Amino acid sequence: MSGMNRQGRPSSIDNTAHGGTHSTFTGNKALELEEPLLFELDNPGACGVDFDEPEPFTSRLGSFERQGRIGLASVSEPEVVRHFVRLSSKNYSIDAGLYPLGSCTMKHNPRLNEKMARLPGIGDVHPLQPQQTVQGALELMSELAHWLKELTGMPGVALSPKAGAHGELCGMMAIRAALTARGEDDQRSRVLVPESAHGTNPATAALLGYKVDAIPATKDGRVDLEAFKAKLGPDVAAIMLTNPNTCGLFERDIVEIADAVHEAGAYFYCDGANFNAIVGRVRPGDLGVDAMHINLHKTFSTPHGGGGPGAGPVVFSEALAPFAPLPYVVSGKDGFRIVETEEAAKADGTQPFGRMTAFHGQMGMFVRALAYMMSHGSDGLRQVAEDAVLNANYVLASLKDDMSAPFEGPCMHEALFDDRFLKGTGVETLDFAKAMIDEGYHPMTMYFPLVVHGALLIEPTETESKQSIDLFIATLKDLARAAKSNDKDRFTGAPYMSPRRRLDETAAARKPVLRWAPPMPAQAAE
Amino acid sequence: MRYLPLTETDRREMLGVIGAKSVDELFRDVPESARRDGLVDLPRRKGELDVERALGRMAAKNVAAGSVPFFVGAGAYRHHVPASVDHLIQRSEFLTSYTPYQPEITQGTLQYLFEFQTQVAMITGMDVANASMYDGSTGCGEAVLMAHRVTKRRKAVLSGTLHPQYASVVKNLSDFADYELEILPPALPDTIEDVAAHIDDKTSCVVVQTPGFFGELHDLRAIAEAAHAKGALLIAVVPEIMSLGAVTPPGEMGADIVVGEGQSIGNGLNFGGPYVGLFATREKYVRQMPGRLCGETVDADGNRGFVLTLSTREQHIRREKATSNICTNSGLCCLAFTIHMSLLGEEGYKRLARINHAAAVSLAERLAKVPGVEILNQAFFNEFTMRLPKPAAEVVDALAEKGVLGGVPASRLLPGVKEVEDLLIVASTEINTDADRAAYGAALKEVL
Numbered sequence: 023m024s025g026m027n028r029q030g031r032p033s034s035i036d037n038t039a040h041g042g043t044h045s046t047f048t049g050n051k052a053l054e055l056e057e058p059l060l061f062e063l064d065n066p067g068a069c070g071v072d073f074d075e076p077e078p079f080t081s082r083l084g085s086f087e088r089q090g091r092i093g094l095a096s097v098s099e100p101e102v103v104r105h106f107v108r109l110s111s112k113n114y115s116i117d118a119g120l121y122p123l124g125s126c127t128m129k130h131n132p133r134l135n136e137k138m139a140r141l142p143g144i145g146d147v148h149p150l151q152p153q154q155t156v157q158g159a160l161e162l163m164s165e166l167a168h169w170l171k172e173l174t175g176m177p178g179v180a181l182s183p184k185a186g187a188h189g190e191l192c193g194m195m196a197i198r199a200a201l202t203a204r205g206e207d208d209q210r211s212r213v214l215v216p217e218s219a220h221g222t223n224p225a226t227a228a229l230l231g232y233k234v235d236a237i238p239a240t241k242d243g244r245v246d247l248e249a250f251k252a253k254l255g256p257d258v259a260a261i262m263l264t265n266p267n268t269c270g271l272f273e274r275d276i277v278e279i280a281d282a283v284h285e286a287g288a289y290f291y292c293d294g295a296n297f298n299a300i301v302g303r304v305r306p307g308d309l310g311v312d313a314m315h316i317n318l319h320k321t322f323s324t325p326h327g328g329g330g331p332g333a334g335p336v337v338f339s340e341a342l343a344p345f346a347p348l349p350y351v352v353s354g355k356d357g358f359r360i361v362e363t364e365e366a367a368k369a370d371g372t373q374p375f376g377r378m379t380a381f382h383g384q385m386g387m388f389v390r391a392l393a394y395m396m397s398h399g400s401d402g403l404r405q406v407a408e409d410a411v412l413n414a415n416y417v418l419a420s421l422k423d424d425m426s427a428p429f430e431g432p433c434m435h436e437a438l439f440d441d442r443f444l445k446g447t448g449v450e451t452l453d454f455a456k457a458m459i460d461e462g463y464h465p466m467t468m469y470f471p472l473v474v475h476g477a478l479l480i481e482p483t484e485t486e487s488k489q490s491i492d493l494f495i496a497t498l499k500d501l502a503r504a505a506k507s508n509d510k511d512r513f514t515g516a517p518y519m520s521p522r523r524r525l526d527e528t529a530a531a532r533k534p535v536l537r538w539a540p541p542m543p544a545q546a547a548e
Numbered sequence: 549m550r551y552l553p554l555t556e557t558d559r560r561e562m563l564g565v566i567g568a569k570s571v572d573e574l575f576r577d578v579p580e581s582a583r584r585d586g587l588v589d590l591p592r593r594k595g596e597l598d599v600e601r602a603l604g605r606m607a608a609k610n611v612a613a614g615s616v617p618f619f620v621g622a623g624a625y626r627h628h629v630p631a632s633v634d635h636l637i638q639r640s641e642f643l644t645s646y647t648p649y650q651p652e653i654t655q656g657t658l659q660y661l662f663e664f665q666t667q668v669a670m671i672t673g674m675d676v677a678n679a680s681m682y683d684g685s686t687g688c689g690e691a692v693l694m695a696h697r698v699t700k701r702r703k704a705v706l707s708g709t710l711h712p713q714y715a716s717v718v719k720n721l722s723d724f725a726d727y728e729l730e731i732l733p734p735a736l737p738d739t740i741e742d743v744a745a746h747i748d749d750k751t752s753c754v755v756v757q758t759p760g761f762f763g764e765l766h767d768l769r770a771i772a773e774a775a776h777a778k779g780a781l782l783i784a785v786v787p788e789i790m791s792l793g794a795v796t797p798p799g800e801m802g803a804d805i806v807v808g809e810g811q812s813i814g815n816g817l818n819f820g821g822p823y824v825g826l827f828a829t830r831e832k833y834v835r836q837m838p839g840r841l842c843g844e845t846v847d848a849d850g851n852r853g854f855v856l857t858l859s860t861r862e863q864h865i866r867r868e869k870a871t872s873n874i875c876t877n878s879g880l881c882c883l884a885f886t887i888h889m890s891l892l893g894e895e896g897y898k899r900l901a902r903i904n905h906a907a908a909v910s911l912a913e914r915l916a917k918v919p920g921v922e923i924l925n926q927a928f929f930n931e932f933t934m935r936l937p938k939p940a941a942e943v944v945d946a947l948a949e950k951g952v953l954g955g956v957p958a959s960r961l962l963p964g965v966k967e968v969e970d971l972l973i974v975a976s977t978e979i980n981t982d983a984d985r986a987a988y989g990a991a992l993k994e995v996l
Contacts, residue, residue, distance in 0.1 A: 329879035413554075432577070522851060526847070536665055
């Protein structure tokens with residue numbers, strides 16, 4: 023019998039009534055609400071906006087007037103708001119908890135940055151307004167460029183690439199343009215890419231027609247210097263190297279690699295996805311890098327937004343800077359000017375290789391990134407790198423006896439484990455990751471990098487407190503212990519408590535259903 | 549620093565567990581020559597108030613579109629975005645979530661992507677759409693590469709209706725990937741372009757924009773027929789997606805791939821980005837598509853759920869054999885699009901499109917009365933081209949002096965092309981009032 027409070031309501035829990043799982047009439051689980059597809063809410067006659075029909079006028083659509091029903095759902099505003107709020111509750115987010123996705127840098131997203139991006143003088147400005155009406159926007163781009171150049175020690179920058187992979191494409195195009203200018207484009211057809219690279223690196227090189235040649239890794243998780251040197255030759259255009267690399271390690275031989283690349287007449291493209299580990303402490307320009315993209319949505323904390331938008335500005339060495347694409351901002355005595363055509367560039371004496379996108383790049387991300395940089399300053403950014411590296415090493419040191427680390431530390435901003443600690447348990451990396459979901463965590467990056475078996479790559483970032491990381495470590499220790507003590511069910515069926523259990527991806531790919539379609543009308547009764 | 553939770557005590561304790569004397573020790577793999585002891589030459593940290601001041605000062609130097617009579621388009625359009633859109637996309641669970649690689653705890657993102665794909669397929673009149681590209685122009689480049697894969701040919705023909713900066717993006721990609729390209733001269737609205745004459749047995753695709761760069765609506769049916777007769781694909785580009793609420797969709801005119809700029813629905817001008825590229829095609833080409841796709845499936849309990857699918861096309865699985873190198877897309881901009889489109893619904897979308905058309909017709913009628921102005925378009929949606937008695941760039945600057953942002957001079961994007969020097973491209977949407985149009989008419993009269 024449970025206790026009663028003075029209003030006669032039970033004040034303690036009587037858990038004798040129901041045991042274990044409990045299904046509901048609605049399918050809902052208290053705060054967790056099932057939600058149909060938008061199209062299943064269709065209620066013809068409802069509408070979420072109020073606009074009056076225009077006054078009668080003579081149409082100028084000619085013969086192009088759209089006929090028939092489009093099929094869009096008709097829904098009122100409260101229903102639309104509820105629909106998307108309910109959907110949002112089915113998502114994990116960095117605002118809710120630690121999001122240790124290695125290589126993705128899921129750090130805190132300050133709301134100041136959101137506020138700045140929504141200033142009318144920033145968010146409500148058209149890219150093709152007369153230049154005298156956008157001087158502040160051009161100043162902002164110029165200021166961001168200055169910060170990126172200072173932080174990387176590189177003299178050139180292209181702001182327009184829309185995301186990391188787009189930045190890679192931009193960097194490799196600049197390299198190819200420089201080789202063309204030297205008359206060596208035909209001769210240099212090979213790009214060296216370590217086995218541990220992000221998939222975007224080989225995909226980018228291949229898009230430009232390069233032959234991708236994989237460089238093996240050493241036992242300590244780094245580029246095999248001898249194997250790399252053996253692959254260099256007069257037909258090599260570039261190396262694409264991530265540093266710190268995807269194993270979370272700094273490439274110790276990087277200066278020697280850069281020198282060898284340059285000696286062979288090739289260029290050094292650095293994938294800057296992991297710049298967070300070294301920002302403010304190490305400048306890629308001092309390592310011999312020729313081009314590097316910077317994911318503003320990683321290092322400089324513009325929100326990932328469920329998979330974008332990102333921004334991938336590219337910094338360039340002296341050798342590549344003249345080939346940076348259109349558009350770019352210059353400042354003169356009459357203020358700022360955006361150079362957006364080949365004709366204008368010619369007058370300027372540069373040789374831009376072309377254009378990556380219609381307009382000027384991700385302005386909305388530029389302002390967020392600049393707000394983030396200004397907030398931290400030179401001192402705060404250095405602290406970012408130090409705390410990111412400290413947190414990762416703390417995770418590595420705390421877990422190396424319970425899990426298995428393939429490489430000796432110290433690591434940089436992410437701690438890599440392999441699946442040796444799961445050997446013989448019947449639990450695989452995937453199962454281990456899915457069990458973390460029931461514990462309230464987003465899993466780490468799994469099965470990447472490919473050079474490690476059953477990889478588990480953890481990037482805590484600098485915005486986690488020690489208390490948060492301690493609980494995370496304790497949780498992983500408990501899971502590792504459970505896996506080793508034959509508590510297999512906790513893993514292989516996991517997750518049990520998330521809005522959805524494991525999803526059948528094979529079925530999804532075999533017979534793709536990529537859009538909603540109205541149900542077939544039932545056969546009319548005779 | 550307000551975003552960094554570790555205290556000095558924490559740091560000391562953690563170094564103790566690691567067994568390092570200082571954080572410098574953790575950086576010992578960095579070559580000596582590249583270690584920096586001091587700070588980089590940039591300002592120190594700032595509080596929120598100071599950052600707001602610094603950025604507010606820059607913002608104040610721009611003329612916000614909403615503060616003046618505004619008629620600028622040419623690939624980006626100012627529309628009213630309902631308040632609930634911006635509120636909902638700022639929910640932490642959407643804003644601060646990653647790509648939905650763990651579907652069990654990202655059903656929110658996956659379901660709206662599925663809804664987005666459905667909406668895009670519906671409005672373009674196509675079978676399927678992907679979960680977005682960076683923007684319309686990069687989507688256009690990817691569409692050309694996709695057509696080359698489908699047809700196993702190497703040459704694309706770009707109509708003179710295509711936005712010049714879209715054409716530059718395609719040219720850049722084609723040049724570097726060693727494909728052939730034929731770019732037709734600018735197709736003024738008062739001339740007829742014979743695209744079909746440029747299609748031959750080597751052509752993989754022809755790219756036509758409607759509404760075109762000069763605002764003209766173009767019939768795609770004959771071009772589609774001509775392309776298909778030679779085994780080529782028709783790629784239709786729609787930079788003003790609001791138009792499809794009123795105008796025959798490319799999918800009903802024989803297009804094989806439709807590329808759109810989705811900025812107009814749910815997304816602000818943002819000085820050019822982030823925007824959201826729409827990409828739709830026929831069912832039979834789905835495995836040649838670039839970008840992420842979200843599909844329906846069931847979970848272990850038999851409940852409906854959604855996952856990213858057909859990822860064997862993508863770089864993280866296929867590496868150098870992927871259909872594209874794209875990874876991050878425009879997730880949050882898709883969400884803004886989907887929410888706004890949900891609010892509009894069937895009737896709202898169509899009505900808003902009619903209002904846009906009415907606004908542009910009203911403006912065209914008014915400006916046609918200004919002495920020296922000639923409207924070149926036959927059929928248009930919310931944007932048209934005027935021929936002026938003097939260079940359009942000068943006129944636009946003079947209008948700006950008078951506090952009217954009057955459009956885009958064609959010469960800005962087509963410098964050195966003599967026949968477009970006096971052409972001004974003008975857009976009008978639901979944001980313009982009669983007073984705005986009157987102000988434009990009066991100012992134009994004065995500056996001509």
